Amino acid sequence: MSSGLMSYVWEGLGNTLLLTVFGALLGLVFAFIAGLGRSSERTWVRGIAMVYTEIFRGFPSLVLLFALIFIVPTFGYQLNPLFAGILALALNIGAYAAEVVRGAVKAVPPGQIEAAIALNFTPWQRLRKVVLPQAVVAMIPPFTNNLIELLKATSLVSLVYISDLTFSAQLIRASTGETALVFFGLLVGYGVIALFFTAIMKLLERMAARSLGRTVPSGLFGRKEVAA
């Protein structure tokens, strides 16, 4: 492949990784705000959080992206396309991951919170020192699924001319005519990136489990069996 075409590959790879990583980080912020919001004692906080998760889970990421790119400018403000991509992906994945946060927080045994009250921790300390460190361990495996979903969804941005991996593949295909080969390479590329992210998450999972004095069997496909 010529160096000109290779540079498409690198640019595409860079943007795909950028969209995935920043989409995930921003999505994580949305997920925690909405997920904890849904566990709040205040009705209005719960309400806002619920509206966000219900609405944004229902929007296809692509439609959300079109909205950000084509509707927002009518209010006189043009979003950077890459940022619009990150935001659309983050809003969508954040709504899914919020449910993960909510479920994991709810799964912390009530006795843990009662012990924290008996030691007179403030509500914020209960959350930060007792609930979240335990809940996060339970969040990581489902977050891995969310992250892979996000990675796959990044390919949608090629439809608004952001030069991600899929967009680059289209360019290369157009200039070489090697349709089958290029799309095969694209599949392999996404597969390798997915494996890479899965491996990182597996590492995080093991670290988190260790913080609770548990062990997770090693290996990328090791099942999450927890030894007490």
Added chain:
Amino acid sequence: MTTTNGEFITFDGVHKSFGKNVVLDDLSFSVGEGERVTLIGPSGSGKTTILRMLMTLTRPDRGTIGVDGDYLYHEKRGDQLVPASDGHIRKVRSRITMVFQHFNLFPNMKVLRNVTEAPIHVLGKPKDEAEARGKELLELVGLGDKLDAHPSQLSGGQQQRVAIARALAVDPDVLLLDEVTSALDPELAAEVLDVLRDIAKTTDVTMLLVTHAMKFARDVSHRVLMFNEGRIIEDASPEQLFNEPEHERTKSFLRSVIDET
């Protein structure tokens, strides 16, 4: 026994129901400063509910609960008694702590940190001071060699002893113990009860205990309250209550628990 204040903890007209189930109806009693009082009675008679209300884990529907002159759920504003603010509840609660049936150690903290976290972050003690005291307390409960263990690596009896050290570390005036050996095998229960006997002998902390270990109750308590259906039906010294119970219900209850063990 000498109590400086016979009304250190007071329940006055306390009522609690869960739905239609009336658990406590117009309950009044008091506990003196430094007194160790054991609550006994059949399962479901409301013993846990009483401790949980003192720990602010369950709110009473009516009545007042006082700790050393302060109401737990009420504040005096002028002559009026108004519902307590969170700050007021936290202030009164700072004098009380509880050990639970299922230990409830924090799995995300190693043993020493379980014990030092509240002294450092709630009481504001310097870290080295809290750690020195934490080690001392873990030594006292026989776990001086487990400072760096995860709770999950300990036996139930060891976990419960850590929980006791953790409770003592916040320098409570009132210690609540709710069936702290019920989840343990007899052998492990015995080691926990031995630790508690030592503590009872060496501290003057006010204790409210719920237990089915009657010999232990007899050894450590100044007073025993027999509960039945949310009411105190007998209030006596352990000698009196265990040797010559007055009520038929107390007699049958004592027979049933002694048969069990």
